Amino acid sequence: MSKSKMILAVLASLMLTIFAGSAYADYALNFPEPVAPLPQQMYDLHMLTTKIATIIMIVVIGIVAYAIITFRKSKGYEADQNFHKSAFGTWSWLLVPVIVLGIDLTIAGSATDALKQVEDYSQKADVTIKVIGSQWKWTYEYMDDDIRIVSNMLPKEQAGDDYLRAVDNPLVLPTNKRIRFLHTASDVLHAWWVPQIVYKKDSIPGYINETWTNIEKEGTYRGQCAEICGTGHAFMPIVVEAVSPEKYEAWKAEQLMVAQAAAAEAASDKVWSKDELMGRGESIYNTNCAGCHQVNGTGMPGVFPALAGSKIATGDIAAHIEIVLDGKSGTAMSAWGAQLNDLELAAVITYERNAWDNNTGDAVQPADIKSARK
Numbered sequence: 001m002s003k004s005k006m007i008l009a010v011l012a013s014l015m016l017t018i019f020a021g022s023a024y025a026d027y028a029l030n031f032p033e034p035v036a037p038l039p040q041q042m043y044d045l046h047m048l049t050t051k052i053a054t055i056i057m058i059v060v061i062g063i064v065a066y067a068i069i070t071f072r073k074s075k076g077y078e079a080d081q082n083f084h085k086s087a088f089g090t091w092s093w094l095l096v097p098v099i100v101l102g103i104d105l106t107i108a109g110s111a112t113d114a115l116k117q118v119e120d121y122s123q124k125a126d127v128t129i130k131v132i133g134s135q136w137k138w139t140y141e142y143m144d145d146d147i148r149i150v151s152n153m154l155p156k157e158q159a160g161d162d163y164l165r166a167v168d169n170p171l172v173l174p175t176n177k178r179i180r181f182l183h184t185a186s187d188v189l190h191a192w193w194v195p196q197i198v199y200k201k202d203s204i205p206g207y208i209n210e211t212w213t214n215i216e217k218e219g220t221y222r223g224q225c226a227e228i229c230g231t232g233h234a235f236m237p238i239v240v241e242a243v244s245p246e247k248y249e250a251w252k253a254e255q256l257m258v259a260q261a262a263a264a265e266a267a268s269d270k271v272w273s274k275d276e277l278m279g280r281g282e283s284i285y286n287t288n289c290a291g292c293h294q295v296n297g298t299g300m301p302g303v304f305p306a307l308a309g310s311k312i313a314t315g316d317i318a319a320h321i322e323i324v325l326d327g328k329s330g331t332a333m334s335a336w337g338a339q340l341n342d343l344e345l346a347a348v349i350t351y352e353r354n355a356w357d358n359n360t361g362d363a364v365q366p367a368d369i370k371s372a373r374k
């Protein structure tokens with residue numbers, strides 16, 4: 001192939017990649033279209049500034065190109081020593097800053113309104129969600145209802161084409177309601193970022209940031225953590241499922257029913273077999289604990305202790321229950337007593353005491369947890 005043919009082929013394949021349509025929809029050139037009024041306003045601002053910047057770029061490059069060609073030395077051009085005395089030379093010093101200021105104020109005018117809305121907390125929210133970032137998952141607490149969702153990235157085998165974008169439990173939200181997000185984190189800085197539905201603010205441990213939205217269209221909206229938060233930063237995607245208020249109410253009722261059934265089950269005096277507890281404990285462990293202690297229980301040397309062969313996980317049961325219930329203040333090990341019910345705690349502790357060759361043979365019962373709670 002000749003050189004020019006090769007360049008043509010490369011160009012053609014580039015064009016194909018850019019314009020090939022649906023297969024490459026995810027690699028669009030611009031931001032995804034917002035589905036809420038305030039993000040839409042921000043998107044429009046972005047388009048306005050991009051257009052202005054493009055026009056300025058074309059004008060400036062045009063003038064520079066014209067000057068390079070017209071006033072070049074090889075043509076014998078001699079610099080005009082009296083340019084500054086001409087009318088244009090005199091007034092352009094005033095004119096250019098005025099034009100620049102005019103453009104700035106045009107942008108600032110629209111931006112001020114958007115900024116004012118970002119900080120507008122005066123309206124009552126219909127739904128309030130506390131969004132907690134942690135290494136490396138998102139937890140959503142529905143403040144008006146007793147619902148709590150832990151959202152983990154799906155492994156490659158389950159996610160397929162949506163690998164790095166799919167989660168086990170999405171955040172479900174109603175459309176056409178004022179939604180208030182309270183952002184915080186349990187360990188390091190994170191940032192919950194779903195540009196189609198809401199603007200971004202940092203999630204900071206011990207501090208609460210607020211954002212709000214009103215989603216106008218049903219659909220699945222994706223995002224990710226937007227603050228480098230450690231080695232698992234790329235593995236905390238976000239999925240928001242926006243549904244009609246009716247569907248939302250139905251979903252909520254179902255969640256509450258499931259939670260109630262789970263609470264009733266945990267409160268019953270049934271004595272569980274070790275195998276039953278192990279079966280439940282594994283998934284609870286993988287969802288809540290493996291982020292730090294790792295799926296195979298090896299932890300991360302110097303940061304998160306290994307549970308495989310750990311003194312606590314193979315020693316005194318009371319001490320094991322205590323650290324899981326109350327956590328260890330000043331470390332990343334949080335108190336799970338408020339987050340998991342008695343059965344879940346019994347199951348996860350039983351799992352830790354028997355998985356990875358810990359083989360203590362212990363089966364911790366919900367009743368043991370209940371009495372340890374005091």
Ligand code: HEC
Pocket residue numbers: 135187285288289290291292293303304305306307310311312313320323324328331332333334336348349352
């Ligand atoms: C955010 C990270 C993190 C998560 C998630 C986490 N832990 Fe821990 N865990 C730690 C750290 C750090 C320690 C060490 C605390 C210390 O310094 O004593 C620890 C210690 C422990 C210990 C004592 C181990 C030993 O030998 O010292 C047990 C048992 C334990 N965690 C169980 C759990 C269980 C059960 C879960 C899930 C319900 C869990 N952890 C989730 C960070 C975590």
Ligand SMILES: [Cu+2]
Pocket residue numbers: 133134189190191225226227228229233236
């Ligand atoms: Cu993060």
